[in-house]
Amino acid sequence: MRPNTSPVALRQARQHLLDSGQCPSGLVDERLARSWSRSMAAGLLPTGRPQAIDHPSSGTLRQVLASNPELLAHSRPVMEYLFEQVRHSQSVVVLADRRGMLMHTLGDPHFVDKAERVALTSGASWHEAHRGTNAIGTALAEACAVEVHGGEHFLERNNFLTCAASPILSATGELLGILDISGDYRNGHAHALGLVSTAARMIENRLLAATCKRNIRLHLHSAPEGIGSVAEGIVAVSADGWIVGANRVALAQLGLHAGDVGATLLERVLDVRMDDLLSHHKRRPQQPQALRTLQGALLFAQVQMDTAWVATPTRPAAAAATVPQQDALALLDTGDTRWRAAADKARRVVGKPIAVLVQGESGVGKEVFARALHASGPRRDAPFVAINCAAIPEHLIESELFGHVAGAFTGARKEGHLGRLREAHGGTLFLDEIGDMPLALQTRLLRVLQERSVTPVGASKAVPVDFALVCATHNQLMQAAEQGRFRQDLYYRINGLTVQLPALRERSDFVALLQRLLAHLATEQGLGFEVQVAPDLLARLATYPWPGNLRQLANVLRTACAMLAEGEDTLGWEHMPDDLVQALTAAPTPTPAQTETTTLPIALNLQQLSQAAIDQALQAARGNMSQAARQLGISRQTLYRKLGGRTTH
Structure with missing residues (x-):
């Protein structure tokens, strides 16, 4: 924001905002205008008081501090250094969490009293x-460094301040907190914004090194002398070459965005193979390597790694030992490109304050996908609370979701009820079939999502809640919103990222899915052997439209496995339900030409079907034989036997 906006322009813009509810363009910076408008929308008035509790309970502050130990530990030394730079400008250095609560302050003794008066x-x-427009809150809202000077603050009581703040981001681009310098606007430091931005980068680099110490770290700069400076780029790379962390400088150097972290191979952005990178480091650990980005820019790179990291390019066994466990989403991947694209998108936002909306027909595995997404993120050890909005009776859904206090209504539990929303605190809330939620409940849910607090039925006070939100529906919610059957504002609140799961008939990995289900069912029913499917039946099953999707396929196979007689290990027509046999035999047999035009690249020969499934699984597992075998639901020895003499490049 412009720190030197004239007082006359500020007064004119503020008066126009109060009179018309809109901030005129041209008088003030666009970000300042957006912030003032948000402040008005929050119910604040320039001459009024803040809507915050200046002195929350000590328990609340302790909880916030306990939730951010690494941020605090790595920020305090940098804050002390930063305070030394502004010590004589009557300022206070502030660290806030991702919601704007102040966690730690260092203040000039001459300014502390003033600072305390405005909390x-x-x-x-x-x-x-x-608090209206202020550097901390506005940096949170705009997700960038900002400076707010004097009368640019929305509340007039804060006009004596000049503030500069910068976000602090994690190695994966998640907002962790805000670093701020606030002081008397008459004595403000001329370079406060630059100082606080540089200090925030120092904290980010310290955090990246700490959180990615088990990964290979690549330090990048356009000049070898720049490596080790605050201006260097840092990339954390997994043992198999995937970028798993990066600071802002590195993202800019490599032409990436925060969402690309975790979904990009290093070889896709730098002209170097991991083996060559590590080999050079082993020979000359102190000498930077000259590399080029795929856009042709020259960068110098130096490898750093924890001493416990023992993988080398000449010892594949050691390298394989350090490959990180695949996440829960990857373990569900059996090779379909559409499903994988949905998983890749969802994986990029896991752990970030972005709601995910999973769309797809009934039975495609939306809840399974949501559970895997939860298990792939930082909340994996916290509760996953699933609620089917279509299955709870309407007269119970309010108390079921929001909970109730003792004696709130006739039939209420004597001890009260926590409610599913509060049960999800710290974890993930999964709202299945959210399109079937009654409109009245949609309004209450929207308020919860906006305020991040729940008011139980019969209670007078709201209770804070923190959960990741994943919703699912088979309905077209946008169409329902346009027709008034679903709140538009709630739709936009839950639609941070929409992913579409393909129907079973649209997937290219049918055989791999079927084999995985059979392996699971064989274990479930204690069969003790691998179940096969007769070739002609398998070809028919592969071209059946499966209106019930994976749920229907699983039920069919479960029943068929139960029908196996002693000594049988192959499912045939005689094991299928009669209605399915009728449907399968009524459909014309697809010709090879017809098979090529369908979305399922499935041949009618059993060997070709098996090989296609194996190829898809090996591709999904990036050549890892053990992982491919798990995806196919067979043993590694069986996979080797099916491959025969084939290589697995």
């Missing part, structure tokens, strides 16, 4: 909705 102290919230 620039630990425990106070400086979120925009509570």
